[in-house]
Amino acid sequence: MSTITVSRAFRWPDKVSEDLRKRIHQAADDLGYVRNRAASALASNRSMNIAVLVPSLSNSVFVDTVTGIEKVFRTHGYQMLMGVNHYNSEEEEALVRAYLAFAPDGMLVTGFNYREATRQLLDQAGIPIVHMMELADREGAYSVGFSQEAAAQAMTEHLLSKGHRRIAFVASQLDPRTLARNRGYRDTVIKAGLYESHREVLVPDQSSVALGGALLRRLLEQAPDTDAVFFCNDDLAQGALFECLRRGIQVPEQLAVAGFNDLPMSECTVPSLTTIATPRYEIGVQAAHMLLSLIEGQTVPRNMIDLGFQLRARESA
Amino acid sequence: MSTITVSRAFRWPDKVSEDLRKRIHQAADDLGYVRNRAASALASNRSMNIAVLVPSLSNSVFVDTVTGIEKVFRTHGYQMLMGVNHYNSEEEEALVRAYLAFAPDGMLVTGFNYREATRQLLDQAGIPIVHMMELADREGAYSVGFSQEAAAQAMTEHLLSKGHRRIAFVASQLDPRTLARNRGYRDTVIKAGLYESHREVLVPDQSSVALGGALLRRLLEQAPDTDAVFFCNDDLAQGALFECLRRGIQVPEQLAVAGFNDLPMSECTVPSLTTIATPRYEIGVQAAHMLLSLIEGQTVPRNMIDLGFQLRARESA
DNA sequence: AAATGCAATGATAGCGCTGTCATTATCGCT
């Protein structure tokens, strides 16, 4: 029983006779033997690692995406290495560098807004990269996501259709996806001839429920006659709902409130939150599948997959 | 310039003359060279990986813990491999097996309730293990956390001190920490001569805000005269607050509500939520430090670190 | 000038696997 046979017994069980295979597994169990991935990676030139870069885990949106990714890769024997860049392109570059040392077979990154140097690192690595969340129909760029702008546009149009005319937009974090939502909002109100710059509140701070309340206060100071607010995410919107409760503002009669993402909680708030349901789990699943295909050298039917979004019209608007 | 010198230039920069070091780094940049961790791990017998096992990431408690862990290990050159076991000891064992193949230098696990077979695997691996969240003052077992029972007891006593006499306990998930909280509650109400079994609602379902509302409904059906509810976590409690809003139940006048964990949002709810603040981030940091010491072969002053908890008395109770 | 110590650099082997090619055993067919 040579070492190579043991290796085969683990990697291609049906290439080894049943008798031998059993004995090998028995022995492995008795000895507590575990295959060493480092050695395996070195010899085979396939690390079976894939690196995943997300901006944050506090934001449960990315937790969902990562869950989808994990599910796919786990069943294919790949190990996911997850890095959090805190919405910071410098940290992102450090992560890419760190993960390249694992010789990943592919990489999944959030968005397209990395530095030029990061792009070069990724290029040099010569491994397939799939982008998540945003879309870009560029030659050689793979992406799975949905149009942030179209989603924001749909929500703004929904608010318009409900008769609101003084619609505000409130955002924090200001990452590229947030800014795309801002554009979707702005384009739509401009087209309707209703754009007023003092109804936009944009701050770079990290999103939180508490911040939602604070930003609503600020908005109502600078634009007290606002009749609807579109928040760039559900966390802020939920904070605003609480602030309304506190101040006795009737939602949606006095002020309509809308969010973005459809967090599980948004269905239970009082009033329930009108929002955009985003296919974040499915993005993870599809991006992982696309990456798998690329790793195996297959060509993929489309290099861009738009998974769309859904407007959830609830009580708050 | 031999290969070993290049290796040294990266690992022990001051063992190489400045001139040579600069040339090496320059060349590495030009060529896009990245050290291969697999080879490094194989040769040095130190993977610089540490495995971290948590039950869930949807629960932001563990996201905080992982953030603390990451922060420590990142600055020490270790890579964190994170696995999610979904509160399932079978999955946990699979994860341990999978991560052992990375030859981690140490492991951080949540709680003590793993299977016997898992324990054997960990033993055989011969690497230091630090347990998080719960405490156990056993020989050779390392843990960083706080007493779940004491915390639940403190909350129950708080509710008693506020004059409540018909105090209910509602929990889902039923992992060992939840059950410990249940014991803390039960012991305290028994001691006060106020235990009534129909005021306990325990379900195995995954926690969520929506479930909190549903469980409150169930509780009020089977024990309508309840005057205070202690939920095993803030998610459930928040759902209950919404349910109260919906049904016009005055909190805390008609019904006091308490949670556990002090999620960021709990400060902003209406009314704000009385809860237990848990040192989850700090648990991550301290557990990581303890593991680092053990990996470096140092002895640690205490094999159990109790980081305590804080009662946050707010409006809801 | 010789001896000593230390810093800087190099040569070599081997970590635990797997790619590749070689060998042996087994079976069905003419």
Next chain:
DNA sequence: AGCGATAATGACAGCGCTATCATTGCATTT
């Protein structure tokens, strides 16, 4: 019986690093 095809197993080199020990160069001491 002889042949070829296929399945099962093995030998061996080498993946990219680092542990270890050896060597060189140079400053300091006697």
